[in-house]
Amino acid sequence: xxxxxxxxxxxxxxxxxxxxxxxxxxxxxxxxxxxxxxxxxxxxxxxxxxxxxxxxxxxxxxxxxxxxxxxxxxxxxxxxxxxxxxxxxxxxxxxxxxxxxxxxxxxxxxxxxxxxxxxxxxxxxxxxxxxxxxxxxxxxxxxxxxxxxxxxxxxxxxxxxxxxxxxxxxxxxxxxxxxxxxxxxxxxxxxxxxxxxxxxxxxxxxxxxxxxxxxxxxxxxxxxxxxxxxxxxxxxxxxxxxxxxxxxxxxxxxxxxxxxxx
Amino acid sequence: xxxxxxxxxxxxxxxxxxxxxxxxxxxxxxxxxxxxxxxxxxxxxxxxxxxxxxxxxxxxxxxxxxxxxxxxxxxxxxxxxxxxxxxxxxxxxxxxxxxxxxxxxxxxxxxxxxxxxxxxxxxxxxxxxxxxxxxxxxxxxxxxxxxxxxxxxxxxxxxxxxxxxxxxxxxxxxxxxxxxxxxxxxxxxxxxxxxxxxxxxxxxxxxxxxxxxxxxxxxxxxxxxxxxxxxxxxxxxxxxxxxxxxxxxxxxxxxxxxxxxxxxxxx
Numbered sequence: 028x029x030x031x032x033x034x035x036x037x038x039x040x041x042x043x044x045x046x047x048x049x050x051x052x053x054x055x056x057x058x059x060x061x062x063x064x065x066x067x068x069x070x071x072x073x074x075x076x077x078x079x080x081x082x083x084x085x086x087x088x089x090x091x092x093x094x095x096x097x098x099x100x101x102x103x104x105x106x107x108x109x110x111x112x113x114x115x116x117x118x119x120x121x122x123x124x125x126x127x128x129x130x131x132x133x134x135x136x137x138x139x140x141x142x143x144x145x146x147x148x149x150x151x152x153x154x155x156x157x158x159x160x161x162x163x164x165x166x167x168x169x170x171x172x173x174x175x176x177x178x179x180x181x182x183x184x185x186x187x188x189x190x191x192x193x194x195x196x197x198x199x200x201x202x203x204x205x206x207x208x209x210x211x212x213x214x215x216x217x218x219x220x221x222x223x224x225x226x227x228x229x230x231x232x233x234x235x236x237x238x239x240x241x242x243x244x245x246x247x248x249x250x251x252x253x254x255x256x257x258x259x260x261x262x263x264x265x266x267x268x269x270x271x272x273x274x275x276x277x278x279x280x281x282x283x284x285x286x287x288x289x
Numbered sequence: 290x291x292x293x294x295x296x297x298x299x300x301x302x303x304x305x306x307x308x309x310x311x312x313x314x315x316x317x318x319x320x321x322x323x324x325x326x327x328x329x330x331x332x333x334x335x336x337x338x339x340x341x342x343x344x345x346x347x348x349x350x351x352x353x354x355x356x357x358x359x360x361x362x363x364x365x366x367x368x369x370x371x372x373x374x375x376x377x378x379x380x381x382x383x384x385x386x387x388x389x390x391x392x393x394x395x396x397x398x399x400x401x402x403x404x405x406x407x408x409x410x411x412x413x414x415x416x417x418x419x420x421x422x423x424x425x426x427x428x429x430x431x432x433x434x435x436x437x438x439x440x441x442x443x444x445x446x447x448x449x450x451x452x453x454x455x456x457x458x459x460x461x462x463x464x465x466x467x468x469x470x471x472x473x474x475x476x477x478x479x480x481x482x483x484x485x486x487x488x489x490x491x492x493x494x495x496x497x498x499x500x501x502x503x504x505x506x507x508x509x510x511x512x513x514x515x516x517x518x519x520x521x522x523x524x525x526x527x528x529x530x531x532x533x534x535x536x537x538x539x540x541x542x543x544x545x546x547x548x549x550x551x552x553x554x555x556x
Contacts, residue, residue: 077517081509101516102525111517117510121532130528131518166532167514183518 029055029092029190036087038075045071046248058224063245064267069227073195077111078104110189112180114196119167127167132186152185157208173200181212191223198233210236231263244270296341299325310335324349336361344368351376354383363540367392374399381406388414388538390547394421402429404436411438414537419450431460431467442473443533451481457488460496471500527555
């Protein structure tokens, strides 16, 4: 059983406060959806959890299995079992996906790494995701469509076997068929490894495949409401406007501070 | 069959040549002021692997690819304080795929490529790790219609490495439907001044010319992406350098040499 606990987190980039008073606890086997309008800080949250050095934690803590990981490097967090499936996975010319994955898995498994089972697993997962086998010989995401990039993220998830998975708008750029494949494969992984999932999305359609236990509404870097799946329907019908009115006094002060800095 | 020639200092140390495919002549320098000369003519479709320790030596290499012939040329030079001048001629409908790696220091090199025959095609991929001062001057002359040159120079500088590379492509008037592409990149890990001078001298409207020149480090996004998959900085960096230097290199011997150099330089 693993647990990621975010307590009273406040984060700045340059002089702008992006997250404040942010609290969230996620355990193995739980699915949390984070929804919110553009600019609410959802992607920032995913990068901060992963340890992106561009963001500065000014208050609060991120604990993984009761260990404070605020000062952990990105790769250390990944090796602990955190995984971020990115919204816009970048292209890296010359580094083949196969080589990259072999290096990443062998770096994680160290002496336990065995090439034959790795190849078998990669072949199986590629088939399962409906990917072209030749794609993994190309540079990472080089010439990949939006959907192929997202599938490549899920392929990496399968091979690295993380315990807590953060899916940052994994549905963007996916057509209906690809969305189904990606959604079903995420759930297959979830059932197989009993991982915890944070799914960041704007739309209900992804949550029809990845059914969340908890839904959180994030506005201006802060969770303003938490609930169950009913909340998704509420957003679908009424949008975020009703929640934007509920911005706390602290949020209002931070918005004002950011506006003054600009 | 892979044809091979290995030069060390001022002599040919070993060779394995099919004389139906390759004709060659070596003229050794007679004094310290003289130049070693290697003349090669490619007469049939073939692969040629040319390597050598050229420390403290001067070389002039001429290579001509006959009409309608396709040649894959792989070159590896190593050593210090060397100078090379390479003159390559591509005749009618000939194709040259040139993959090369230099493991040299304090090295000066001039490469002149003449695309003399209609439809001549050149794919040029140069890779080097530069740990000292080096200078490269690459000149490509499109001297016939419908000629194509694709130039890729990927250089990594390390320690006190400082490199200057001048790449010039010429399409004179009348050389219609010719294409000159240049892609020159230097990845640097220090603040040394590296220079790329990309020149496109185009005097024909009915032609295409592109260039890309880039000096810098690997991006933070690339490092973040690899780190986020559990790769520590040193391994992520090694992987990025490998991708940068092995891109477009198909020859296994060259791949092994480059991989080994990366391992030794970025442990």
